[in-house]
Amino acid sequence: MSAFVELAGLEKRYEAVRALDGVDLRVAAGEVLGLVGHNGAGKSTLINVLAGTVVPDAGRIEVAGEDLARGYDVTTATDRGIRCVFQELSLCPNLTVAENTRIVHRQIKGRGWQARARALIIGTLDAIFPGHGIRPDRRIGDLSIGRRQMVEIARAFTETETPVRLVILDEPTSSLDSTAAEQLLAYVRRRQADGVATILISHLLGEILGAADRVVVMRDGKVVADRAAAGLSRDDLVGLMGHVADQPGEGQGRRRLDAEPVLDGPGPGGRHRLELRRGEVVGLAGLAGHGQTAALLDVYDRPRDFAAVGKLAFVAGDRQSDGVFPLWSIKDNIAVRSFSALRRNGLLDEAAVTGLALDWQKRIGIRTPDVRNPILSLSGGNQQKVLFARALASDAAIILMDDPMRGVDVGTKSEVYALIRQEATAGRSFLWYTTELDELVHCDRVYVFREGEIVAHLAHDEITERAVLQASFRSDAEAVA
């Protein structure tokens, strides 16, 4: 089979992170390709490049034998029949189903365009999800999340002048019930006969193995395996996603199961309790967006439900949107959590604020000539250190961390890991959501999340990449159940 899409040597960097590190990928016409990998493996960046929404730093993009790397964009992609269903929905909530269809088709215009848009989307919805019950004039915002996903999937398969040649489906079944999911996979297989290729990304390995002809596994921005699906098992895939030399976390010998609990409450899903003991570092793992942040916020907002002992502090992951105060100085950003303790006669004691900031600047190694400089004068990694300092400088006994090391350079990371260990020894407790498997070795215990629930609890000597991956990706048996 000749390749419909051929990508070679794709590279993309975001600051310290190599999102794509020389990726080659071929997709043949009519092929269903499964794409799997853990967080940060580069799947997302790869499909964005293919959809034309991210420009790679280097590499070759060939579609139907045509070299398109220069100036490859959304229009180039759609004109050649490449469509993408992104994980976060790309529908306009204020528009109707038919109007959203028009958005992706420049050809639907002029007299009677609305009738054509309605007919087109309803026809495709009928073909994929018979009995969907969606009216074309409903506003997207008024539809349930599952129906929105149906509309978005169907929209990707609608055809006007250019026939659909390749559809990228990123977690397409996350909001579909099992019937609709079955309908979709059946449709994908039917369209293979017309030469429509599909790239399928899913955390449901059963889905991948059931639907795909071939599976590509990514890790750390590279393609690490490219195999025919036939003969592959779920265990094989999990093994491929992890590092080759897999071993239990570097034993620090810290067993704190005898310490008194500082948090104890029902975990999301109810299968496991969420527990944290004094001096413990507990990881929240699993694929990104499977309920870890929600669980942290739950604890932070309702500490009493978790019988919290001591105060809590939150270290945000998204620095720009809910971390730093961009107009403030470094010292105020450090001290803000402790302002109420730094008062004298009801007013803020500037000397104490500066003292606190200088102390933490030294302890955590914030690289700045003057803590009175604006926070935005710092690099991303140093800003993140400020957020750590803010939490650690406070009187909080429990530190909640929302994937704080995203996009931080290696040097900063190792400094912060050391600090966390040191603070834990001193008696503080950490609940740490991380999307990076490597970071789990710093944890005493790990809860693995999937679809908003805690699905596995790994004790210290059970923490392996393989175990985390096993729990993160649903198995065949569970998918059917």
Place this chain on the structure above:
Amino acid sequence: MMTSKTLLAALGAVLFSTTAMAEIATGDTSGMRIALSNNFAGNSWRQAMLKSWDEVSSQAVADGIVAEAPAFTTAENQATEQAAQIQNLILQGFDAIVLNAASPTALNGAVKEACDAGVVVVSFDGIVTEPCAWRIVIDFAGMGSAQLDYLAEKMPDGGNVLEIRGLAGVFVDDEIHSGIVEGVETHPQFEIVGSVHGDWTQTVAQREVSGILPTLPEVDAVVTQGGDGYGAAQAFRAAGRDIPLIIMGNRHDELTWWQEQRDATGYETMSLSIAPASAQVGFWVAQQILAGREVPHDLLLPTLVIHQDELDYWLGQTEEGGVTNAFYTLEWTDQMIEAVAAGESVPPTPTAE
């Protein structure tokens, strides 16, 4: 001293005893309604104006001259808002609108609508240029030249004059200034040796005059625009200079200072400004037009001039912190209309005597 109320009572008596006068139109206006459309009420002059309107209109309603004469003021001093107000007044069926306009031109559309609907529009103070409306024009240029005329009378040999102007860029300032320039041309023995902008405000005038004084030769007289004479006097005193002849502007503090100086040293000057009661002239002109009289479209209102011998009377008519006001009667308005129609000079501001 006579109050406004007693003046008004006198007016009532006059009205019924002089119906024989041919010029005053006697058509029945008792069922008619006149509205005051006013764009702004935020200073003492405007407050005095509204009070004067209220006095004349409530009395006229009591006397059965008109059915109703309410005042309407817009909140934001903007032309579009006042245009809407005028259109609403048309809809409410007023027979005449007396108008103090936010803009000389931007209300012309609404004024034309009113004329087309048969509504009489009389503008005063803030006048409009639409030809179908009547205008009671205040002679600002005359206010400037009259000051030089007075100086020429007092000092036939002439001298050095300091000019205090108003707020830069405002129409009134330009008009008064042009009158002063004209006066200097008529009386070339005077020379304007300096000019400052006093913004019609005592404190600004004092500061500006103090600033320019060291650069000036001896000043024999100061011409002003009102609201600035007292500040000028303070500036001269602070500089240790002889106080020249300063023309006053009818403010209470100015007249009080003049009275003190007169009693102490026999100081002589004059004072002039516009009386807020010009609204009353607007009322009577509208009433006369409604009563069937032919009235020229462009009328003239003299400035209220206070001479040395009238000072005590007018100071008595002036509220503390306010501006000297007058009381315009139907008779006075009649004389004014006659004079304008005949091309003669208008009668002076009426006094109770």
Place this chain on the structure above:
Amino acid sequence: MTIDWRELVRASLPALALTALLVAIFWLQPRAMSYQGLNLLLNLSIPIVFATLAQMFVLTVGDLDLGIGGFVTFVACVTVTWLADAPLIGVLILVAAIAGYAAVGALIELRNLPAIVVTLGMSFVWFGLAVIVLPSPGGRTPEWLIAAVRLRPPGIPLAILAAIVIGLLGHLLLMRTSMGVVLRGAGGNPRAITRAGWSMLRIRMTLYALAGLMGVLAGLTLAGITTSADANLALRYTLLSIAGAILGGSQFTGGRVSPIGAVLGALVMTLAASFLAFLRLNPDWQIGVQGAILILVLALRALLDRVAGER
């Protein structure tokens, strides 16, 4: 087929408010219930309707235009000076002004600036330009423009005819054409629009240019009605247009707009002032009561949403 009652009531809220006001005005002032009466009552609404639509186009992409009052004033000042004395140059200035509006949209998109700040800054620019063009009140609107706004179409006053035509054209353009869908979508989910290959830059520029065009039409009709201008002529249109658009069902969140609603909202804002004048309410209270009417309608809408949410 089920009818969405909430949507129906919500959409008819501005129309209901307008009807209620008209009934109250006719009751207070029966002579308003005539051709001439309606004309007087509504003719100043034409420029407000245009200004409100301008605001609505900017709201479409989730921005807020604090410069429209200054812009309308500037256009009116150009109309009574350049357009009257040198029509060709006048037209060129107005076209350049629309291009200027598009450029503001481009600036906001490219530099990712808050529109509210940029347009607030622009309001001073427009005001300054208005003062430069027309330093003191005056000027003369071209006769053809005065004649145009004084047209007396048989049977239906110009203001009402204009409101209907403008509302329908706006509805067709924004709600019914395939281009309008993309423009509204940009307010709802800009990322989805970008992913579908549309340029947010061009969309924002288009919407701002449309706003500029509406602003020019507002300035022209306003100058036609007043026959001359001054540099403070329409400064209050900024808040009137926001109030009118929001009253008409548009939302600050972007993408949720209604041209017909905006036209009705502008009429409600115009009539509310007249209604209060007919009540002979002290002018110091009028602004406050106008604000209270606005809050009342918005509260009613919020209540509808709440009731629907509990269902």
